[in-house]
Amino acid sequence: MTTAPLRHPNGAPVRVLVVDDERTLTDLLTMALRYEGWQVRSAPDGNTAVREARDWRPDAVILDVMLPDIDGLNVLRRLREDDRDIPVLFLTARDSVEDRIAGITAGGDDYVTKPFSLEEVVARLRGLIRRTSLAIQPPEAQLTVGDLILDEDSHEVTRDGKVVKLTATEFELLRYLMRNPRRVLSKAQILDRVWNYDFGGQANVVELYISYLRKKIDRGNTPMIHTVRGAGYVLKPAAA
Structure with a gap:
């Protein structure tokens, strides 16, 4: 059964910002999200991510915890200053309970540990968008x-x-x-x-x-x- 694509009521596609310094991973995520019919932009570091978010106003963010300039937790705090409700899915290579608690305590909505499947990321992101962005609904036929x-x-x-x-x-x-x-x-x-x-x-x-x-x-x-x-x-x- 095909899942109906998520869109805004006015027909605009969902916008997702992918923040990770691994180019190969970013390209794979971008491809998977675009297959969903969503628009995607990427940022290789935290400062670029904050600028992109302020300029582009994404509907959701996929955010790596470890970035080359500022860490993902600090990026999240800065994103929340502009949009306290934006859904954020953390990516991390660390799988400790302490790291998970830190991410959720900082305001992250969900947490995926590397390596992960693209299908899992997309499914979790869809769930976050549905729960936290009530304006986005499947379009009428x-x-x-x-x-x-x-x-x-x-x-x-x-x-x-x-x-x-x-x-x-x-x-x-x-x-x-x-x-x-x-x-x-x-x-x-x-x-x-x-x-x-x-x-x-x-x-x-x-x-x-x-x-x-x-x-x-x-x-x-x-x-x-x-x-x-x-x-x-x-x-x-x-x-x-």
């Missing part, structure tokens, strides 16, 4: 905005009862717009959510695919996709 319906399971889209054929990228773009109805989304936000890379001279990609969607969704109908000059794009019911 069907999205509806006005007479526009998108089925996330069958990937079928209809408007006014008529099937609309979309490419994979057009579908992802429309899904993001429909998960955020009446909300103005900037080009940078759309790039980050749909194409998974940062804004940097790629605005024309967003404009191009918005034009594709308009031809398929709005042609012959009252427009639902609107440009907000200088801000981005918004999708709203035709009657609104």
